[in-house]
Amino acid sequence: MAVADLDDYPWDAVAPYATRAKEHPGGIVDLSIGSPVDRTPDVIADALRHATDAHAYPQTVGTPALREAIAAWYARRRGVPGLGIDEVLPTVGSKELVALLPLLLGVQPGDVVVHPRAAYPTYAVGAKLVSATPVASDDPAEWPEGTKLVWLNTPGNPDGRVLDVAELRAAVARARELGAVLASDECYAELGWDGPWKDEPVPSILDPRVVDGDRRGILSVYSLSKQSNLAGYRAAFVAGDPALIARLLTARKHLGLMLPGPVQAAMTVALGDDAHVAEQRERYRARRDVLRPALEAAGFRIDHSDGGLYVWATQGRDAWDTMGSLAERGILAGPGHFYGDHFPQHVRFSLTATDERIGEAARRLAE
Numbered sequence: 084m085a086v087a088d089l090d091d092y093p094w095d096a097v098a099p100y101a102t103r104a105k106e107h108p109g110g111i112v113d114l115s116i117g118s119p120v121d122r123t124p125d126v127i128a129d130a131l132r133h134a135t136d137a138h139a140y141p142q143t144v145g146t147p148a149l150r151e152a153i154a155a156w157y158a159r160r161r162g163v164p165g166l167g168i169d170e171v172l173p174t175v176g177s178k179e180l181v182a183l184l185p186l187l188l189g190v191q192p193g194d195v196v197v198h199p200r201a202a203y204p205t206y207a208v209g210a211k212l213v214s215a216t217p218v219a220s221d222d223p224a225e226w227p228e229g230t231k232l233v234w235l236n237t238p239g240n241p242d243g244r245v246l247d248v249a250e251l252r253a254a255v256a257r258a259r260e261l262g263a264v265l266a267s268d269e270c271y272a273e274l275g276w277d278g279p280w281k282d283e284p285v286p287s288i289l290d291p292r293v294v295d296g297d298r299r300g301i302l303s304v305y306s307l308s309k310q311s312n313l314a315g316y317r318a319a320f321v322a323g324d325p326a327l328i329a330r331l332l333t334a335r336k337h338l339g340l341m342l343p344g345p346v347q348a349a350m351t352v353a354l355g356d357d358a359h360v361a362e363q364r365e366r367y368r369a370r371r372d373v374l375r376p377a378l379e380a381a382g383f384r385i386d387h388s389d390g391g392l393y394v395w396a397t398q399g400r401d402a403w404d405t406m407g408s409l410a411e412r413g414i415l416a417g418p419g420h421f422y423g424d425h426f427p428q429h430v431r432f433s434l435t436a437t438d439e440r441i442g443e444a445a446r447r448l449a450e
Contacts, residue, residue, distance in 0.1 A: 107413025
């Protein structure tokens, strides 16, 4: 398969619903895309400005300061001590890594790439780019022979499902039986809401309780887009098995996949400052506390949604019908059809709108 063979970008199908929602007298409430609307913290923006004398090519591997900051962050925030700087690597956002990982790891035509049943479409896109077979499954016992790469996503996009230590251990065990690389997309890990995640951190795939100190074949992917409002910086990283990190580094050097120097400086500061993350988390918590009960009162059932930036909901009818009724109220969401074949009646509501717009959505849902 070639890039030219990819399907049309799915969000183009939402355009008519967006047009209808914009006709509402109070304007559109766009809850469809998880793009941050809050300011980039000054401490990070200042670091970027101070690093603008970037006359030399940046290091693909990342500056020593950045790699040390990533390792320290894993120890402090994710319960993963002892990472060395040869076990971490910055990436140009996380989406490019998700899309390119099958290629960079040498996944072959006919191999299987497993991803969640409710899934961000880029996992399947990456498989198709190398003519591998994407398989949607949340049950490790179902993962077939021939699987070379397994994607987890916790907390999940779109469904906000959080995997506990036991579930992660089962995934690791099965991946190792198959000889597959296991990559966990953990970009929403600072945003745990319900159940145990209200009071304790969302576990990482690299947690010692999960891997028993053996990181072979395991990768954790993270982005600062959500926790630090850095979507425009394209600031992310991958950590885990040093042999895999070395392979990725070599390929990325050849391909020119390097993070700009000023962004590396800003990331270093962002990773060392927990205060702005706590502030942003509370903003999302407050918005969620307004939107979720409003959806439930309007007849939606909320599924999972224990963590992350989204509320995953259904009215028990086709998602496009729900999208139409929401558009009549000037509200735009994301249809479950975009996230695989298993949830055609669900819609995804993003918390990345201003307090005023979230409040307006709740008011319209109550009408």
